Amino acid sequence: MEVIKAESISKSYKVYETKSRGFLASWRRKYLVKKALDKVSFSVQNGEIVALLGRNGSGKSTLIKILTGIMSPDSGTATVLGLDPWKERIKLAFDIGVVLGAHTQINWNLPAYDTFEFMRKIYKIPKPVFNKNLRYFVNLLELRRVYRKPARTMSLGEQMKCNFVASILHMPKIVFLDEPTIGIDIISKAHIKKAILDMRSRYGTTFFLTTHIIEDVSIADRILILHEGHMAFDGTVKELSRMFGNKRILEIKFKPGAQIDIGIGKVVYKGFDVARLEVSGKQIKSKRFADILANRNIIDYSVSELGLNELITRLYKRLEG
């Protein structure tokens, strides 16, 4: 079942830039129209975890804002759980959770618990359900010793986790996360990832997240890559890898100073006793490959897939020509 559907969404902003330098610069500015999204279409199935990637300014946040009803598209239609997010914002809001990593929901002056209680009233969560959900998240995210102390004394990781909880206490059907792990430590990151996976398997929650952190993508079933407002890729990591010819990285360690001619693949790095080559999946299976590795000058070797980091960097480079 489709829970999010975007059809040919476009959105432009008016931005201004100053034409001159100096004290009077702010009087002399010209307006430019920047296309944040250009005919973006995609859909998300119920229970999917989808990661939206893209460079800064590629339109990720704009897309999330349109899907959550904060902003209306100039043209095209967005449908979330069968509703128009802009026109039926309040109705939709009961069934979605929105975590904007850079902005907190937690009242700075009070313990996070007070904000949770406030959310209970906003989302009309029955008290027993609230207690059950709170217990579930507090255990999952290890917040036991945190959520009753004033929010201003919490660490950034704790704040982010509490912010996450505040946005999902009502057990929404879809959770939108805009950079949910920005600036937090690996343990806290792992907690949030664990919570996402657990919620999905237990409640069938759909997650739509934007991130710059590649490890976050590992939990996604599918990735979308936005580039300058266009949908540049929509598929799995495997499919992205296939796009670049299923390349592998072969790293070999050889006797120091030994001259060896590999004669296969493309050398990406060569040092005194180590070399890194890019080879195709086909080449790895060839007899020639086995012969080369039998060379007595080679002490050790390893084969690995192209990392997601590398794949995405290559995609950006390709898109930017």
Add this chain to the structure above:
Amino acid sequence: MNVGSYLGAIEMSIKADLAYKADYLLNLFFKFLQVLLLIFIWTAIYLGTKVSSIRGFTLPDIYLYFLVVYALRSLMNMNLPYEMEDLVLDGNIAVNYTRPVNFPLQLFFMGFGEDLLSILLTGIPILIFALAISHAMLSAFSIAAFVIEVLLAYAIISVIGFLIGTMSLKFVYISSLINITWLIVLLLGGGVMPLNFFPATIQHMLLMLPFAIVLYVPAATFLGTISNSTILFSIGISTVWLVVLLGIATVAWNRARKLIASARG
């Protein structure tokens, strides 16, 4: 209407205020100092000119007037636009807008929570004190009129504040605009001197504006220095103003909410 969430908003802002009790109490004291300043100035004017009454106000009347004005100022303020400016500046307005609530109402009740606390801590005790020292006998009509005036005034000042606040979505920094608005309200609403002190023609004009009801009319009703017909006229015209301002605010908000997304981040 999500009543629970509005009650929650009131509760949240009361709790947040009480988290910093010392600052909160000092702020109440600061407001008292502002009124004290006015009392000093008017004392100097009365004693310096050796007049016993100005336009029917004796010096004790003036003291009483500013005491009631001080009580009223616990409700009448510009907290709402400041709150909106803050939300725009830190970009949290977008997060707030993803919740299943009517955003302007939610903001209103947040502000009301703060005001509720100050009316309980200062407004009502001061009114009782003023009543005790004035020996005034309030008629049922004056009491009813006073309550209606205060409610109307609170609604008007909230809508004006909200209107100013929506500007922050366009211009981001609006502190100067808020301060100017507040000064206008104070001057034209009787916060600096009773409106009787203005020349008669100006006084009539001021009674036509939505500011008179904010401080002057309820204070004068409390002191019994205003005729019943003027009270009824003021209530009537203020109701019209409230409707007009609400209309303007609705239009302004429908335009401004399109700008929420561009507020930082």
